[in-house]
Structure formats: C-alpha cells, structure tokens
Amino acid sequence: MAEAPAVPLPDHEDATTRHLVRVAGWSVMLLGFVIGLLLLWDQPVQPMRVALNFVAGCIGGTALLLARWRRWTLATHLLVWGVWVSVSLVAARNGGVNGPNLLNYPVIVVLAGWLLGVRATLTLVVLTALLFLGFIWADMQGLLKPVQVANRVAGAVYLAGILVLTAAATLLSRRNYMSRVREAQQTAANLAASEASLRKLLRAVEQSPEAIVITDLREDIEYVNEAFVRRTGYARDEVVGQASAHYSSNGLAPAQREGLRTTLARGDSWAGEQVNYRKDGQPLIESVVVAPIRQTDGRVSHFVELKQDITERKRAADEIHRLAHFDSLTSLPNRSTLMERLHALRGRPGRVLSTQHALLLLDLDRFTTFNDARGSEMGDRLLCAVALRLSEILPPQDLLVRVAGDEFAVVLHGLGADASLAGRHALAFAEKLQTALLRPLRLEGDAQDAQLGASIGITLYPQTSDDGAHDALRRAGTALHRAKQAGGGQAAFFEQGMGEAAEQRFRVERELRHAIGAGELRLHLQSQVDVSGQVTGAEVLVRWQHPRDGLVAPGVFIPVAEESDLIVSLGEWVLAHACALLAQPVFRERRLRLSVNLSARQFRQAGFVGQLRAVLAATGADPRLLTLEVTEGLVIDDFDDAVAKMRALAALGVDMSLDDFGTGYSSLAYLKRLPIQEIKIDRSFVHEAPTNADDGVLVEGILSVARHFGLRVVAEGVETQAQADFLRQRAPDIVYQGYLFGRPEPDVQWLERLTQPA
Structure with missing residues (x-):
C-alpha cells in the first residue's frame, strides 16, 4: 500500500x-x-x-x-x-x-x-x-x-x-x-493552496497601482487598498465604515450618481469619469468602474470600485489640444482652428448657400522694421498687444486667429445671402480694424508707444458649393498681396482676375522649375557696337522655349522667378552657359565682351565669388571679357558687402557695370566708392534725349560723370539714328545697344552672322 x-x-x-x-x-x-x-x-x-x-x-x-x-x-x-x-x-x-x-x-x-x-x-x-x-x-x-x-x-x-x-x-x-x-491530508493541501491563492490575491489588490474600494450594499466602505490611501490622503480608519459618497466618490454629480445606482440595480457594471477630491481639496480626475460582487448563488453582496488616476493624462490631453489649436504667444486660436472653422462653415457639398461669410487676412505694416529696431522680445509684446486690441472690437460670434508671424485672420459669420451687402460689411469691418490699430499701443517695458498700420485682404466664403477652406485662404492671401503692393495700410477685396493671375503665376513657377533642368532655356544675344558700327560684344538674355507655348517672353517668367527662389537657379544657369559661350575662340580672337545681368539674390549669396571662379575655371573663359551688370538698388541695400564682392570680382579680372543708371539714387558719393568699370544709361532717358531738353540734360550729365570717373558708357534702347547721333556728338567713345543695331537673337545665329564676311 x-x-x-x-x-x-x-x-x-x-x-x-x-x-x-x-x-x-x-x-x-x-x-x-x-x-x-x-x-x-x-x-x-x-x-x-x-x-x-x-x-x-x-x-x-x-x-x-x-x-x-x-x-x-x-x-x-x-x-x-x-x-x-x-x-x-x-x-x-x-x-x-x-x-x-x-x-x-x-x-x-x-x-x-x-x-x-x-x-x-x-x-x-x-x-x-x-x-x-x-x-x-x-x-x-x-x-x-x-x-x-x-x-x-x-x-x-x-x-x-x-x-x-x-x-x-x-x-x-x-x-x-x-x-x-x-x-x-488532501483537505489540508487544498486549504493550503487556497490560502496561498488568497494571500497572492490580497498582495495583488494591496499593491495594485490603481485604487480599489469595496463597499456593502448600502455603499458604506468596507475596504480600501494602499493606492487609495496614498492617492487621496485619507487613512483607512477615516473611511472604513463611512459612506462612499463622502470619500471615494465625493465628486459625483447627483444625476451621475443616480445613473450609477440604476445601473448597479440591474446587476450591470458602471463605467465613467469622476472629478473627485483629495483630503486637501485638490481635484482628482479618475476613470472609475463599479461592478457588483456576486456570491456562488448569484446574490450580490458587495460592490467593488476600480479607480484609475487620469489627472495627468487629462492635463496632457488638454495641453496637446491647446498646442494644436491655440497660439502659444497670443493665446489666440491658430491656423488649425481657422481651417476647422472654415470647413464647418462650408456645410455639405451640393447644398444651396444660405448665407455668406467673410475671411479677412491682416498683415502688420513695417513689423519687420519694428522687430529689428526694438528686438524680438518687444516684437512679441507688440503682437500680444495687437491681438488684445483686435479682440476688443471682434463680435462675440466671430473668430480671430493668429495665422503666423505678424499675420492675423478674422472670420465674420452670417453676413447674409446678398454677396454685395456681405462684401460692403466686410470692407467696413476692415476699416474698423485699421482704425483700431492706428491708435497708439503701449507696450510694457517700452517708454515709446507703438503705432503700426495693417494691410488687409478680403474674400467672401463660400463662393460655390464646393469652395474649400484652402481656396478661401489662397484668395485672401492674393488680396493681401495686392494691398501690400499698393503701399500698405489698405484693404483689398479679392477679384476673379486676381485669382486667375495667381494661378497663372503658380503654373509658370512649377513649369519653370522643370524647364531649368530639362534644357528648355535658351541664350539670346543683343549686340553692342561702337560709333563706327563695329561689334564690341553683346548682352546675354535668356528665353524659354516652352514645349507647348513656344518661345516665352522674359516679362512672363522673370518676375515669377524673382518672387521665388528660382531666380538663383536661373541666374546660375545663365552665368554657366554664358561663360561656356565666352570660351569659344571668336571671343578671344576678336576680344568681344559678354554682359550678364545678376539678380540681387544671386549676388548676395555668400559663396557667389567662389562659384563664379569655379565656373570660369571649368569653362576656360577669359574673365577679362566678362561684364556683370548690377542695379543701384542692389548696391545700396548692403553697400559694404557689395563693394567687397565687387573688389573680389575685379581681382579675378571681371568688370562690373551699373545698370539702369539714373533711375535710382545715382549718388556721386556712392559712385566714387564703387569699383565699377561701366555704366548703362537707361532706355527711358535715351528715348526722348534728342527731343526733350530735360532728358537731354540728364544724358549729358551722366556722360560727364562717366568721363570724370573714367567709365565706359553703354546706352540702352537706341532705336533711331537721331538718338545715335545725339549720343555720338557728346561721347565719341560711347557703345550703342538697341534695335537700330540689332534685335536679340539666338546665340548660334548671332555667332554665325558675326563670322560671315561683312
């Protein structure tokens, strides 16, 4: 056995x-x-x-x-x-x-x-x-x-x-x-196992990070674990035997408590969020589950409350929502909130528009100047003051948003179904905004009051059943750009033609970006000749051979390139191909010069001189035959940097030419300090010089200055013999450039004509 x-x-x-x-x-x-x-x-x-x-x-x-x-x-x-x-x-x-x-x-x-x-x-x-x-x-x-x-x-x-x-x-x-x-023995073993399980369960309950409360059917507390004591600050002997409503669920609203009791009476579990309070009165946000405890016969004898502290999680969620929908500096709603509001105002696609709303995009005038003069801290204070000033005059039902930087947006709700009346109301409110901002703004820590105007772009929304929030923001931005171009301090309403022009600019920019790398650009040359009619060089011009639209005039794509970063890529392409052309033997043998226009962005690049040196070395072009043309405005904006780069280019042997001389500042004090070798008379002076005494005097003055400083002179836009004779009589060594001596033509044709016998 x-x-x-x-x-x-x-x-x-x-x-x-x-x-x-x-x-x-x-x-x-x-x-x-x-x-x-x-x-x-x-x-x-x-x-x-x-x-x-x-x-x-x-x-x-x-x-x-x-x-x-x-x-x-x-x-x-x-x-x-x-x-x-x-x-x-x-x-x-x-x-x-x-x-x-x-x-x-x-x-x-x-x-x-x-x-x-x-x-x-x-x-x-x-x-x-x-x-x-x-x-x-x-x-x-x-x-x-x-x-x-x-x-x-x-x-x-x-x-x-x-x-x-x-x-x-x-x-x-x-x-x-x-x-x-x-x-x-078996009974003893079973009892020992049960006791071990009970001890394990008790340790798990007692050491649980979540608060656990057990109440009887009268909702009097019979047990709380250590997490409840630690979280609420109540001792066990303070709460055991007391009503749960006083300690465990003291933040439960009456209606919420009644719903809890109804759910428990059905024998179901209840789940929800409660804002309870600690012993020191601090709020405690908890996710709570209350479940009945049943005996083996199915009878409910107790209730257990499982409570998870979600205070920090709710606080983090609120902070995330605030960061996602509100500006951290001004506490105004941000761009994300603006897009959500516009999307909500559009309604369902296909529905008949019952009312018009207006979107006003506001940009502070001269804010960059203020920020540079007073510092970024005072600039932030100014933005907060502007936000407060605009909030004071905003109707309660409307929305004020800080979009970005010094740009704000206002959404005016329910202006009526009549677009004309809605537009007038929006313009009237824009004037109200501008008047409010013209009143001095007192900033903390600054003895001087700030006073800035604002440019405003306006559009109605929605204009069609499928009009979107991004479309409205684009239209308002286009109108704002027009107001800024008009000198600032104005309100401009979006017109259909403005949208079409903006779409055209966008299409040109996208296709030009592709064209630079796809070999669609072409070099054209316009001859420069001396008084005897001999070709001394040419000015390099760029044309775009569009695969669909044919030859695109520079007036179409150059302004678009200047408004974007494409002007730098375009200028680098022109300069590289001009140097490759200059490396051909005919230029070296006949000492012909090529003039290339530089954009302000390209010239201001920190590595421009080094890039040009590398291009000259790669192509083998003679730098003494290259002339770079810059405008007066480029020089004046950062005079010292411009002079330093011009001297570095002169050290390479490259000549500098001051383009459109006479149309800008034309300061002799600047002129004597600039290391330039040439000036170009603008075509506007040449055109009327033989017949208009004022223009004639200006041309004579420019020629006199050039002789005094020993500079070459190139006259642009010479189209008649009378203009050429007028210039030759006053400057026998002048260089002509204009239709009288040749129109711009492809570089290949220009070279072929140049090499043909006279």
Missing part, C-alpha cells in the same frame, strides 16, 4: 493517530517483552514461546519508531500483520482452535477494518479462515493434540462470529481511518 504524501494533518486527526499507534505499539511491545520474561522463569523453559513473545515486543517497538517518524501507514501495517502472525504462531503452538489465543483474532479483524480498509480486511479474514481450516484439518489428522467436541462446537460458533465481525469490519472499512487520514 502506497504511503500518502507527508502533509500536515488537522489537529484532531493527528492526535487520534498518535494515541492509537502509540497505545497499540506500547501494548504489543510491553506484553511481548513482559510475557517473554515471565516465561523465562517457567520450568521447564519453552524457548519457542519465549522467542515468539520477544518477536511481538520487537514488532511493537518498531511500530513506535515508525510512528515517531510519522510513517503512519507503515506503522499500522506492521502492528496489524505483525500481531496477526504472532497470534497465529502462538495459536498453532497451543493446539490450533483449542488455544485461548483465538480470542485475539476478532480484535485484529476489527482493527484492520478500521485502519487498513476493505482490501486488507478481506485479505486478513481469508487468511484467518484458511488458518482455522488448517487447524481443523490438522486436528482431524491427529497432528495436533485432541480437541474436545465442545471445543469443536465452540470453534464453529467462533468461526461464525468471525464472519459477523468480518461483515462489521467490512462496513467499517468503507470509512477506515487511513482513508480519513488521506482525505484530511
């Missing part, structure tokens, strides 16, 4: 086992040894009986040792079977059924049934019956001493009693002691 695992027994089971095994063990051991010792005094001594009694004593002692080691199953088997064997040997020694020791068998059978179970009891009964039959057979054969008839009858009765005891022992063995011991 396998031994059960060594699991601690319940106290009453362990005590019974201890007493039973010890009593039996001590009884068997003492009786065996005592009777054995007494038999030693008999005369004559019977060694067999002495040995049997000493064996019984040893069996009892061994059982005691096993019991001490808590080997209950082995001790029980040793006692039962050891005593049975000892009794059987003694019975055989005393004459079988004739012996008095047969009375021990019922006790052994009952004890086996109680301790060892059905199988061991039946085995013991069968062996005892076989033993008795053996005794009877041996008696009938005369192997044992004769048994009296009365003894035989007593033996039969004894056997019948054994059978009755066997039945009783069998019934008793259905719940034998060892079975109960195993059941007790």
Whole structure:
C-alpha cells in the first residue's frame, strides 16, 4: 500500500493517530517483552514461546519508531500483520482452535477494518479462515493434540462470529481511518493552496497601482487598498465604515450618481469619469468602474470600485489640444482652428448657400522694421498687444486667429445671402480694424508707444458649393498681396482676375522649375557696337522655349522667378552657359565682351565669388571679357558687402557695370566708392534725349560723370539714328545697344552672322 504524501494533518486527526499507534505499539511491545520474561522463569523453559513473545515486543517497538517518524501507514501495517502472525504462531503452538489465543483474532479483524480498509480486511479474514481450516484439518489428522467436541462446537460458533465481525469490519472499512487520514491530508493541501491563492490575491489588490474600494450594499466602505490611501490622503480608519459618497466618490454629480445606482440595480457594471477630491481639496480626475460582487448563488453582496488616476493624462490631453489649436504667444486660436472653422462653415457639398461669410487676412505694416529696431522680445509684446486690441472690437460670434508671424485672420459669420451687402460689411469691418490699430499701443517695458498700420485682404466664403477652406485662404492671401503692393495700410477685396493671375503665376513657377533642368532655356544675344558700327560684344538674355507655348517672353517668367527662389537657379544657369559661350575662340580672337545681368539674390549669396571662379575655371573663359551688370538698388541695400564682392570680382579680372543708371539714387558719393568699370544709361532717358531738353540734360550729365570717373558708357534702347547721333556728338567713345543695331537673337545665329564676311 502506497504511503500518502507527508502533509500536515488537522489537529484532531493527528492526535487520534498518535494515541492509537502509540497505545497499540506500547501494548504489543510491553506484553511481548513482559510475557517473554515471565516465561523465562517457567520450568521447564519453552524457548519457542519465549522467542515468539520477544518477536511481538520487537514488532511493537518498531511500530513506535515508525510512528515517531510519522510513517503512519507503515506503522499500522506492521502492528496489524505483525500481531496477526504472532497470534497465529502462538495459536498453532497451543493446539490450533483449542488455544485461548483465538480470542485475539476478532480484535485484529476489527482493527484492520478500521485502519487498513476493505482490501486488507478481506485479505486478513481469508487468511484467518484458511488458518482455522488448517487447524481443523490438522486436528482431524491427529497432528495436533485432541480437541474436545465442545471445543469443536465452540470453534464453529467462533468461526461464525468471525464472519459477523468480518461483515462489521467490512462496513467499517468503507470509512477506515487511513482513508480519513488521506482525505484530511488532501483537505489540508487544498486549504493550503487556497490560502496561498488568497494571500497572492490580497498582495495583488494591496499593491495594485490603481485604487480599489469595496463597499456593502448600502455603499458604506468596507475596504480600501494602499493606492487609495496614498492617492487621496485619507487613512483607512477615516473611511472604513463611512459612506462612499463622502470619500471615494465625493465628486459625483447627483444625476451621475443616480445613473450609477440604476445601473448597479440591474446587476450591470458602471463605467465613467469622476472629478473627485483629495483630503486637501485638490481635484482628482479618475476613470472609475463599479461592478457588483456576486456570491456562488448569484446574490450580490458587495460592490467593488476600480479607480484609475487620469489627472495627468487629462492635463496632457488638454495641453496637446491647446498646442494644436491655440497660439502659444497670443493665446489666440491658430491656423488649425481657422481651417476647422472654415470647413464647418462650408456645410455639405451640393447644398444651396444660405448665407455668406467673410475671411479677412491682416498683415502688420513695417513689423519687420519694428522687430529689428526694438528686438524680438518687444516684437512679441507688440503682437500680444495687437491681438488684445483686435479682440476688443471682434463680435462675440466671430473668430480671430493668429495665422503666423505678424499675420492675423478674422472670420465674420452670417453676413447674409446678398454677396454685395456681405462684401460692403466686410470692407467696413476692415476699416474698423485699421482704425483700431492706428491708435497708439503701449507696450510694457517700452517708454515709446507703438503705432503700426495693417494691410488687409478680403474674400467672401463660400463662393460655390464646393469652395474649400484652402481656396478661401489662397484668395485672401492674393488680396493681401495686392494691398501690400499698393503701399500698405489698405484693404483689398479679392477679384476673379486676381485669382486667375495667381494661378497663372503658380503654373509658370512649377513649369519653370522643370524647364531649368530639362534644357528648355535658351541664350539670346543683343549686340553692342561702337560709333563706327563695329561689334564690341553683346548682352546675354535668356528665353524659354516652352514645349507647348513656344518661345516665352522674359516679362512672363522673370518676375515669377524673382518672387521665388528660382531666380538663383536661373541666374546660375545663365552665368554657366554664358561663360561656356565666352570660351569659344571668336571671343578671344576678336576680344568681344559678354554682359550678364545678376539678380540681387544671386549676388548676395555668400559663396557667389567662389562659384563664379569655379565656373570660369571649368569653362576656360577669359574673365577679362566678362561684364556683370548690377542695379543701384542692389548696391545700396548692403553697400559694404557689395563693394567687397565687387573688389573680389575685379581681382579675378571681371568688370562690373551699373545698370539702369539714373533711375535710382545715382549718388556721386556712392559712385566714387564703387569699383565699377561701366555704366548703362537707361532706355527711358535715351528715348526722348534728342527731343526733350530735360532728358537731354540728364544724358549729358551722366556722360560727364562717366568721363570724370573714367567709365565706359553703354546706352540702352537706341532705336533711331537721331538718338545715335545725339549720343555720338557728346561721347565719341560711347557703345550703342538697341534695335537700330540689332534685335536679340539666338546665340548660334548671332555667332554665325558675326563670322560671315561683312
């Protein structure tokens, strides 16, 4: 029989086992040894009986040792079977059924049934019956001493009693002691596992980062975990036994609490957000789940509240929303909010427009100058003051937005279905905005008041059922650009032609960007000749051979390039191809010059001189045959930088020419400091010089200045012989450029004509 695992027994089971095994063990051991010792005094001594009694004593002692080691199953088997064997040997020694020791068998059978179970009891009964039959057979054969008839009858009765005891022992063995011991061990193991699970669950609940509250059906608190204590500041003894509404859910609104109770009454779980309060009164935003706790019979006995602190998460979400929809400097709504509002005002596509709205785009005039003069901090304060001033006159239902930098936007709602009336209302409000900004603005930390005007672009929205927010912003931006070009301080309304022009500029810019790298640009040259009619060089001009529109005039794409970054790429292309053309032998042999116009952006680049040096080296062009033309405005904007670059170019051998001389500042103080070798008289003076005395005097003055400073003079726009004669009479060494001597033509044709015999 396998031994059960060594699991601690319940106290009453362990005590019974201890007493039973010890009593039996001590009884068997003492009786065996005592009777054995007494038999030693008999005369004559019977060694067999002495040995049997000493064996019984040893069996009892061994059982005691096993019991001490808590080997209950082995001790029980040793006692039962050891005593049975000892009794059987003694019975055989005393004459079988004739012996008095047969009375021990019922006790052994009952004890086996109680301790060892059905199988061991039946085995013991069968062996005892076989033993008795053996005794009877041996008696009938005369192997044992004769048994009296009365003894035989007593033996039969004894056997019948054994059978009755066997039945009783069998019934008793259905719940034998060892079975109960195993059941007790299993129960103890289950209790230990349950206790371990409960301890684990308690640690998990107690150490949970989320607050857990258990209430009874009256909503009185019975338990709170450590997270609740730490989060709310309330001690356990302050809240246990108190109503949950005072401590755990003290921020729940009455309507919200009623909804919670209704949900719980249905047996469902409730989930929501609560703004509860800590012990110190600080708000605590929590995501809460309240669920019923059911017993095994389905009855609700308690409620559990699971509470997650989302205060920081809500604060972060609010901050993200603020950053996404509001300007951090002025606290006004930002561009994202503007686009959302315009999208909402458009309504559903395809619906009939019931009312007009207006979008006003406002840009402060001379803000860059103010920012440079007073510093960026005062510039920020000015923007905040402007935002406050505009907010004061904004109707409550309308929207004021800071778009970017010094640009603001106003959305006027519900101006009516009549576009004409809506437009007049928008213009009137724009004038109101400009008047408000003309009032002095007092800035903190600045003794001087600020006063800036504003340019405003206006458009109505939506103009069609599929008009979008980006379309409205584009139209308002176009109108604003027109107001700025008109000198600032004005309000311009978007017109359809303005939109078409803007779309045309956008298309030209996109296609020009492609054309520069696709080889669609062409060089054209216009001859420059001396008074004798000999070609001395040419001015380089650029044309665009559009694959669809043909040859595009420079007046179409040059202004677009100047408004974007394309003017730099375009200028680099022209300069590189002009140097490659200048490297051809005809220029070196006949000492012909090429003049190339420079844009302000290209000239102001920090690495311009180095780029030109690299182009000259790569193409092999003679820098002494190259003339770079710049305008007066380019020079005046950053005089010192311009002079430094001109001197660096002069060191390379490149000549500098001052283009359109006379149309700008024409300051002699600047002129004497500029390292230039040439000036070009603007065509506007040349055109009327022979017939207009004022223009004639200006031309004579320019020629006089050029002679004084030793500069070459090129006259642009010479179209008649009278103009050429007027110039030759006053400057015999002048260079002509104009239609009288040649129109701009492709560089290849110009070279072919130049190399033909005169």
